[in-house]
Amino acid sequence: MDLIRDLFNPTDVQNILSVPTSMSGGFDTPYWMGESHGFYTVKSGYRIAAGCRDRGGVRVWAGVWDFDILPKVPCNPLCVFCGVEPETMVHLFANCPFAKACWREVDLGWRLGDVASIEEWVEEMWDELPRTMIEMVVVVCWALWEARNNRVWNMHAVDSKSLVMHANIYVNNWRVARQQNIVSR
Ligand SMILES: [Zn+2]
Incomplete structure (x- = not known):
C-alpha cells in the first residue's frame, strides 16, 4: 500500500486500490484493455492512440519530449558514416x-x-x-x-x-x- 502511495498520484492510488482482487488467488497476467480478448492488436492500439490525441494527448507527448532525461535523435544533419555529407x-x-x-x-x-x-x-x-x-x-x-x-x-x-x-x-x-x-x- 505504501509502495503504491509512493509511486502514484492520489487519483491513481484511489483507482488502483478500488480494483477488486481475486478471492481465489491465481497468477497475474497482462491484459490489453483495447480488445475484449485481452491481446494487443495494431488496430486497437491505433484507435486508442487516436483517442488520446483528441483528448490533448499530443500536448502531453510534446511535454514529455521536452524532458531533458529522454534520449533524442541527435540533430546532426551530417552522415554518421563519413561525417562529411548531409544525411540524405x-x-x-x-x-x-x-x-x-x-x-x-x-x-x-x-x-x-x-x-x-x-x-x-x-x-x-x-x-x-x-x-x-x-x-x-x-x-x-x-x-x-x-x-x-x-x-x-x-x-x-x-x-x-x-x-x-x-x-x-x-x-x-x-x-x-x-x-x-x-x-x-
Ligand atoms: Zn556518408
Missing part, C-alpha cells in the same frame, strides 16, 4: 563511401558512381539486376539503416565486410526458409 537517403544508401564499400563487398556488377536520386538508383537496379540480387540489395539497405541507427543510438560501429556477411547469412537463411515453404512467397 541517396547519400546514406548509395553515394556514401561506406555504402559504396558495402556494395563493393556485395560485388554487384553495376557502376558505383554517384547517383542523382534514390528513384533513379532503384529504377536502374530494377532494370538491370536479377531478382536474387535485388533481394540482396534490399537486405543490405536494411542493414545499412540498422548500422546507421546503431551508430546514432549505441555508438556501435560495424565494418562493411561484417555488414555484408550478416546480410548474406540473412538472405541465405531466408531463401532456405522460403524453399521449405515456411515463408510464403
